[in-house]
Amino acid sequence: MKTNGVKLDERDLRIIEILQREGRLSKSELARRVHLSSTPCWERLRHLEDAGIIEGYEARVSLKAFGPLTQVVVTVELESHLPADFARFERAIQDHPEIHECDSLGGGIDYILKVLARDLESYQAFMDQLLSAGLGIRRYFTYVVTKPVKRSPPPVTRLTGPEGRKISP
CATH class of the missing domain: 3.30.70.920 (Lrp/AsnC effector binding domain/regulation of amino acid metabolism (RAM) domain)
Incomplete structure (x- = not known):
């Protein structure tokens, strides 16, 4: 079946999850954490960016x-x-x-x-x-607002099924 969506697997989701919390992480450290060598990890990251799934990198400011x-x-x-x-x-x-x-x-x-x-x-x-x-x-x-109680990125790993999910950019 032809679809406009992008199929994400466990490693893609893990890359997203890690970068949501640690956007300044080096590419080599990211590759180590998702159990890939640098080049395949970098290719996955570029694919996620090109597909519009990763829109950018921001700093959390106090x-x-x-x-x-x-x-x-x-x-x-x-x-x-x-x-x-x-x-x-x-x-x-x-x-x-x-x-x-x-x-x-x-x-x-x-x-x-x-x-x-x-x-x-x-x-x-x-x-x-x-x-x-x-x-x-x-x-x-x-x-x-009297005090902030919770600030966190969306739980992308909970939004997908175990077999991965097609996400439309």
Whole structure:
């Protein structure tokens, strides 16, 4: 059967799992951990990157290092649910680095935003700016993060069956 997906085996999944936690690991150490020689490991890694399964490598930054900050989760409901209204909102939030995550949701809430601000006063000034931008926000609810409890990469090895899984890039 012809498919656009990429079949992943145990070693591919192990490479992904290791790199999710240790993105700066040397290629030779990665090869050792997945029980491959360097060249086959490097080829698998390039295949995972070329297929779009590994999108990039990032550093986890401690927000505490930047002093006291306020993290806020904001739920947003738009006035209108026409495709053009969603597109306008989604384009507009791209220009705001305070919003470091945004997901579109199904159900009663249209979006969930994760916002980072110096303090609550700065956050409210930002929201006032967003509201006055004419983006069609009907209402929003603010939830202040009191402490981070869990941050981890997605468990890719649990998302596949024992025989591997075809993943569409």
